Structures are given as structure tokens and as C-alpha cells.
Amino acid sequence: MKLANPLITKLSLLQAVSKTMSPLMVPVLLVLAATAATADNSMSVMPGCQQSCGGVDIPYPFGTGTGCFRKGFEVACINNNNGSAGEILVLATTDQTIRVLQLSVSPVPEARVLLPVAWQCFNTTGDVTGSYSGDVDFNREGVYRISNTQNELFVLGCNTYAYTNGVRVHNSRFRYKYFTGCITVTNDATDPRDGACAGLGCCHVDIPPGITDTSMSMPGWSHANQDFCPCDYAFIVEKGNYTFKVSDLLSTHIPNNQTMPLHVDWTMPLRLDWAIRDNGSTAAVSCAQAPNKTDHEYACRSSRSECVDSTNGPGYFCNCTKGYEGNPYIVGGCTNINECLHPESYPCPSGSKCIDTDGGYKCQCKFGRRGKQCGPLIPTTALALLATFVAVILGSVAIVLLQTRNNRKTFNKNGGKILEAKGIKTYTKRELKNITDRYSKRLGEGHYGIVYEGKIMDGSEAKKVAVKCSTAKRVVHRWKKLIRPHVPQQGLEEDGSFINEIKFQFSVTHKNMVQLLGCCLETDIPILVFEFVSNGSLDDALHSDMNPCTLSLLERLDIAIGSAEAIAYMHSLDIDNQKHVHGDIKPSNILLDDSLSPKVSDFGSSRLLSVDNYYVRAVAGDTGYMDPLYIKTQHFTLECDVYSFGVVLLELITRKRARYEDDGNKLLPLEFVRCFKDEGSGRTMYDEKIYSSGVDAQSQRNTLCLDGIGMLAVRCLKEDKRERPTMADVVKELTEVKVIALSQAS
Numbered sequence: 026m027k028l029a030n031p032l033i034t035k036l037s038l039l040q041a042v043s044k045t046m047s048p049l050m051v052p053v054l055l056v057l058a059a060t061a062a063t064a065d066n067s068m069s070v071m072p073g074c075q076q077s078c079g080g081v082d083i084p085y086p087f088g089t090g091t092g093c094f095r096k097g098f099e100v101a102c103i104n105n106n107n108g109s110a111g112e113i114l115v116l117a118t119t120d121q122t123i124r125v126l127q128l129s130v131s132p133v134p135e136a137r138v139l140l141p142v143a144w145q146c147f148n149t150t151g152d153v154t155g156s157y158s159g160d161v162d163f164n165r166e167g168v169y170r171i172s173n174t175q176n177e178l179f180v181l182g183c184n185t186y187a188y189t190n191g192v193r194v195h196n197s198r199f200r201y202k203y204f205t206g207c208i209t210v211t212n213d214a215t216d217p218r219d220g221a222c223a224g225l226g227c228c229h230v231d232i233p234p235g236i237t238d239t240s241m242s243m244p245g246w247s248h249a250n251q252d253f254c255p256c257d258y259a260f261i262v263e264k265g266n267y268t269f270k271v272s273d274l275l276s277t278h279i280p281n282n283q284t285m286p287l288h289v290d291w292t293m294p295l296r297l298d299w300a301i302r303d304n305g306s307t308a309a310v311s312c313a314q315a316p317n318k319t320d321h322e323y324a325c326r327s328s329r330s331e332c333v334d335s336t337n338g339p340g341y342f343c344n345c346t347k348g349y350e351g352n353p354y355i356v357g358g359c360t361n362i363n364e365c366l367h368p369e370s371y372p373c374p375s376g377s378k379c380i381d382t383d384g385g386y387k388c389q390c391k392f393g394r395r396g397k398q399c400g401p402l403i404p405t406t407a408l409a410l411l412a413t414f415v416a417v418i419l420g421s422v423a424i425v426l427l428q429t430r431n432n433r434k435t436f437n438k439n440g441g442k443i444l445e446a447k448g449i450k451t452y453t454k455r456e457l458k459n460i461t462d463r464y465s466k467r468l469g470e471g472h473y474g475i476v477y478e479g480k481i482m483d484g485s486e487a488k489k490v491a492v493k494c495s496t497a498k499r500v501v502h503r504w505k506k507l508i509r510p511h512v513p514q515q516g517l518e519e520d521g522s523f524i525n526e527i528k529f530q531f532s533v534t535h536k537n538m539v540q541l542l543g544c545c546l547e548t549d550i551p552i553l554v555f556e557f558v559s560n561g562s563l564d565d566a567l568h569s570d571m572n573p574c575t576l577s578l579l580e581r582l583d584i585a586i587g588s589a590e591a592i593a594y595m596h597s598l599d600i601d602n603q604k605h606v607h608g609d610i611k612p613s614n615i616l617l618d619d620s621l622s623p624k625v626s627d628f629g630s631s632r633l634l635s636v637d638n639y640y641v642r643a644v645a646g647d648t649g650y651m652d653p654l655y656i657k658t659q660h661f662t663l664e665c666d667v668y669s670f671g672v673v674l675l676e677l678i679t680r681k682r683a684r685y686e687d688d689g690n691k692l693l694p695l696e697f698v699r700c701f702k703d704e705g706s707g708r709t710m711y712d713e714k715i716y717s718s719g720v721d722a723q724s725q726r727n728t729l730c731l732d733g734i735g736m737l738a739v740r741c742l743k744e745d746k747r748e749r750p751t752m753a754d755v756v757k758e759l760t761e762v763k764v765i766a767l768s769q770a771s
Contacts, residue, residue: 097166182257300340348384649683671741
């Protein structure tokens with residue numbers, strides 16, 4: 026087993042101690058360690074006494090030779106007998122060789138030593154062939170206790186338990202106040218794992234305070250036929266120093282005639298707490314019971330020392346008082362700390378200098394400064410506040426002026442003057458904040474941006490509106506590209522396309538189109554104000570998980586007819602020698618009012634497209650509804666809107682999305698056309714809520730109507746756009762289907 030280096034430095038010891046102390050003590054400990062690394066060790070020992078041995082300092086009350094140690098603290102410097110040259114420090118209060126690795130007097134009194142491991146070995150029949158209890162008589166004078174905070178107990182074995190004792194008592198059922206130990210069982214050599222110590226070949230427990238005995242009891246159970254695990258071990262070791270290895274437990278290299286374990290000379294480092302536990306007699310004492318400071322038996326000899334009660338057993342130990350460091354057990358051993366050399370631990374405020382004092386330090390303000398924080402002598406708070414106030418006012422005015430200037434510039438670029446001259450209602454950004462109550466209620470979100478609910482006054486009555494705002498910078502660039510693709514250096518006012526679109530929006534009125542009420546032109550992408558449609562979209566009505574579709578066949582026909590009428594109306598308009606396409610026909614852009622009347626939306630809001638030479642480019646609609654011919658040619662025509670509406674018709678009669686299945690790998694237009702060609706109709710795909718294969722009159726009527734709508738949709742989806750009906754034809758044929766449905770119903 027690999028042991029830790031026995032010659033650890035003062036700094037490593039103090040860092041280890043600091044882990045168990047308050048975080049506030051850590052900076053102090055590091056300062057003490059840094060000082061101790063360079064300090065003269067002669068200040069820690071009695072005059073004429075040996076200062077170190079084998080690299081280990083020997084601070085008083087420890088010492089070698091007469092007059093160099095306090096009773097119970099004698100150590101000895103001997104030649105190393107393990108084959109290597111040099112000397113080692115050992116405890117002199119025992120007839121065994123107990124090696125000392127480290128001695129500490131302050132701030133925590135500790136001795137780090139090496140103690141042997143207890144063991145017990147067996148033959149294949151389970152008989153004990155040899156044992157050692159680990160008993161070490163290291164505490165004859167009673168000054169030591171095994172540290173319960175820095176050590177833990179380990180037991181290694183395959184079918185055993187081990188324990189040690191703590192605090193001997195008299196007139197009791199047991200000889201000791203408590204016992205501590207653990208159980209480890211292993212019936213298979215493959216059970217133990219390196220680093221795992223939870224009962225399979227290895228166990229460990231914390232130990233209670235007050236333990237003075239390292240002797241281990243290992244009663245165990247039968248070890249017969251357990252030759253893979255010939256020995257049990259038990260030991261106390263400092264925390265973090267030992268990690269279980271299977272090779273320490275399972276050994277197949279012990280000869281049959283060997284009775285001693287491979288680790289017979291195994292030792293482990295552990296930490297001993299020590300304290301002054303006598304008053305010139307055998308009675309342990311506390312600080313309250315300690316003799317007068319003038320008594321030579323009192324251990325705290327430095328005038329700058331203080332008494333601290335031991336927390337591990339009775340007795341006391343000494344520390345230097347605050348502001349001092351060194352050995353409190355020697356007259357003059359505690360010396361002043363120069364805090365000014367360590368500003369990281371003893372800081373002074375900015376504008377001051379550090380002055381060391383006896384047992385402390387002070388921070389003296391520099392010229393022109395005063396107070397605890399050494400602030401300026403002449404108060405500058407009022408001046409700073411005034412300057413800040415003026416800066417805020419001027420900044421606010423500048424921001425308002427700049428915003429007003431930029432808003433006006435954007436307004437003019439977007440053709441605001443021209444549109445106002447045409448009588449089109451415009452709003453400022455401030456007005457829209459009031460209309461939307463600072464954009465507090467969101468209605469929805471799409472490619473264009475976010476839609477908010479607002480209220481405007483219509484006479485004396487408040488009227489709900491929908492306010493559409495673009496939020497993404499990418500939309501700004503796409504907007505500019507779409508509305509002025511060939512004049513990148515021109516403003517919207519110069520280009521004229523945006524102005525024409527806004528004029529178009531205000532000039533057209535149709536009961537099945539969402540009406541544009543006004544716009545804000547002070548943003549790069551104008552904010553549009555539309556009439557409020559209260560009942561959601563057709564997409565919600567068909568596909569919402571929260572509100573299952575309840576639309577009847579006749580209601581779906583009315584929605585289809587109203588939507589088709591709005592699109593046909595837009596296609597029929599010829600304003601300034603221009604026709605208009607929608608470009609993004611889909612159920613989410615068909616809104617429903619309280620009576621389920623359709624309102625086609627996004628006429629120029631998500632994209633503003635004017636048709637010149639019968640087609641336009643750069644349409645970015647939903648690909649599930651996009652005409653494959655446009656994708657191929659990049660020419661968007663009136664017939665492309667017809668294709669998109671054909672997909673909407675299919676959604677109405679099948680209640681399937683344009684892309685359906687969980688992974689969206691099925692396209693509704695392709696699947697329906699394939700079904701129509703293979704089966705002569707789309708009946709296997711109709712929505713079961715409006716279709717039944719029954720032979721009753723109602724089922725027959727519904728089937729006839731659905732077949733009519735399905736055939737119309739298939740014609741709208743024709744690959745050759747010349748074979749597609751116009752939107753006016755679509756309105757006519759849907760109206761005929763409704764007439765048939767109503768006449769048969771009557």
C-alpha cells in the first residue's frame with residue numbers, strides 16, 4: 026500500500042485543518058502558514074533544545090531531552106531502521122516505535138503519527154493462525170485522544186466484524202462507555218471492487234470523540250473454505266488517506282505454512298488531538314480549573330496567549346490571541362502579526378494606508394479624505410446627484426428628440442404623407458401602446474410576428490382590434506426584399522409598392538375579408554391594425570386538441586364558400602392596372618366570427634405582393650399549401666392561390682392537416698389525389714364526423730356533397746394550371762353543392 030509522504034509541510038497541515046474550521050478562519054490560517062514557512066523555529070522551542078528531527082519541527086510542549094518538554098509530550102529522535110539513511114521522530118512515552126509525521130501547536134493542537142494495523146489470519150479450515158490486536162501504548166500520560174473529526178475506522182475482511190472501545194467507565198454493565206465498528210461480508214472473490222467500501226470486503230465508519238485506544242476486537246464468523254480471503258484487517262486512519270483496493274484483501278500468494286499476513290508491518294497515518302490534561306497531578310482540568318497564570322504549571326506562558334477548552338476529552342490548550350502568532354506555550358512565543366503585509370486578509374478602504382499596531386492594525390485616511398470609508402473631505406454627493414440628474418434630463422430629452430426624428434424619418438420613408446393625404450388612418454407608436462395597454466394581451470403568433478388585442482374608440486363605444494407587430498429582424502429584411510426587390514437603395518415612399526398595397530387594403534371591402542383599419546408607419550415594418558375576429562381560426566376549429574371539431578358539413582360548406590368569395594373578389598379587382606394574389610391561403614389565415622362566418626386574413630400583411638406580367642417572385646408561404654409549379658418555376662400566379670385553396674377544401678372534408686401523421690411525412694394533396702385515382706373517390710379519407718357509408722338518405726346526401734367537394738379540390742390541384750378552375754368557378758361550384766345539399770335535405 027502506498028502511504029502519504031510523512032514529511033508534510035506546515036502549509037499542507039494548516040490547509041488540511043482549515044477544511045474543518047469556519048471559512049472566516051481560512052485567510053488567517055493561510056497567513057499563519059506563510060509566516061511559519063520562513064519563521065525561525067528557535068522561537069517555538071526551549072533554549073538549547075533540539076528544533077527538528079528528520080524534517081519534522083519539534084515545537085514546545087514537545088521536546089527531546091531533560092527540560093525540553095512538558096510531561097507527557099516527550100519525543101525522541103532515532104536512527105531510521107527500515108534500511109534508509111537518516112533519522113526519524115518517534116513518541117518517547119511508549120516502548121513501541123511510533124513514528125511522528127507532524128506536530129502542531131496552533132491553531133489546532135495535533136500530532137500526526139503512524140500506527141500499526143490490527144490483523145487476524147485463518148487457514149482453510151477456519152482456524153486462527155495468527156493475530157495482532159493493534160494495541161499501542163501511546164498515551165501513558167493521557168494527553169492524546171484520537172481525533173474524531175479527522176479520522177475514520179476501516180475494517181477489511183470477508184466474513185467478519187471489528188470494533189474498538191471508547192471511554193472506560195466504572196460501576197456499569199460494560200467496561201467502556203461505547204464501542205464503534207462495522208461489519209463486512211464477502212462470499213465470492215469477485216464481489217469486492219476497488220474504491221467501494223460499503224460492506225463487501227470493506228466497511229468504514231466515523232468514530233466518536235474520546236477514543237484513546239487503537240486495540241481492535243475481531244470476533245468474526247467462520248472463515249472455513251474461504252482461502253481467497255486469508256486475513257482480516259482493522260485500523261483507524263486519517264480521512265482521505267486510504268482508498269480500498271481488492272489487492273489489500275484478496276491474496277492467493279500466502280504459503281500454506283505461513284501464519285503471518287502479507288501486511289504484517291502495515292502502518293496507517295492518523296491524527297491525535299492533544300491537550301493539557303493535568304494540574305501537576307493526574308486530574309484533568311479545563312480552563313476554569315487551570316492554575317493561576319503566574320503558576321509555573323499553567324501551560325499558556327506567552328503574555329499574548331489565551332486558554333481554550335478541549336473539545337475531544339477534558340483539558341485545555343493554548344492559542345495566541347487575535348493579532349498575534351507563534352507558540353503560546355513559551356514566554357514571548359506569541360509575536361505581533363504585521364497585517365499590512367497581507368492586505369488580502371486585512372483590507373483597508375480605498376483612499377487610506379495601512380498602519381500596523383501591536384496586536385492589530387488601523388487604516389489611516391490619506392490627505393483630503395475622512396470617515397470609515399475614507400471618502401472625500403469635501404462632500405461631493407450633492408454635486409454628483411445634481412450632475413446625474415442633469416445628465417438624465419438631458420439624456421431623456423435627447424432620446425425623445427432622436428426617437429421623434431427617427432420615427433418621422435421612418436414614417437416618411439414608408440409613405441406616410443402620401444397615405445395620410447389619401448385619408449388612410451395612421452397611428453403613432455405611443456398611440457398603439459395605449460391601444461394595446463402596452464401590448465399586454467397576446468392573441469397569437471405567426472411568421473409575420475405577434476398579434477395583440479387592443480381597443481379603439483368608435484364614437485362613444487370601445488371597439489376591439491387586432492394589432493400585428495413584426496418582432497424578428499429577419500422579417501425586416503424579408504419585407505424590404507419582397508416589396509422592393511429591384512430598388513434596394515430606394516425608400517418605400519420612392520418605390521411606391523407598399524403605398525399601393527396599403528391603398529389596396531383600405532379600398533377593398535368584403536364581408537369575408539378582415540378589414541384593415543389603420544397602420545403605424547414609425548417602424549421599419551409597419552404595424553397593422555385590423556378588425557377583431559373573435560372565434561379563432563379555421564385551423565383551430567378543425568385541429569385543436571382543446572376544442573374537438575363540431576363543424577357540420579353545411580357549416581364547412583358555408584366557410585368554404587365565404588372564403589372562396591373573398592379570394593375571388595380580390596382576384597377580380599384591377600386597381601391601377603394591377604391584380605393581387607393572396608400568397609398564403611391556409612386554414613390559420615381563415616378566421617371565424619361568432620356566427621362562424623369566415624374572414625380571410627393576411628391580405629398583404631405577411632407578404633405584400635403585386636402582380637405584374639401575371640406573376641410575382643419571392644413568395645414565402647407555407648410549403649404544405651404551396652403550388653409545386655411555383656416551387657419549380659418561382660412564378661406565383663392567380664392559379665397558385667387556387668391550388669392552396671384546393672388543399673384547404675381537402676382539410677375541410679378530411680380534417681387532416683396538409684402534412685399529417687406524427688412525423689408529418691404524408692402530404693394530404695398527394696394522398697387524396699392517389700386515393701381518388703385508385704378508388705374513384707376520396708371516401709376512405711373523409712372525416713368520419715360528416716361521412717358515413719350507410720344507405721340511409723342522410724348518409725347518401727352527405728356522400729354526394731363530399732364527393733362534389735372532393736372532385737372540385739382535385740381539379741384545383743391539377744398539375745397543369747390551365748386545367749384548374751378560377752376562384753369564381755370555385756365559388757359557383759361550391760354554391761351548387763350547397764343548393765343540392767339543401768334541396769335534398771328539404
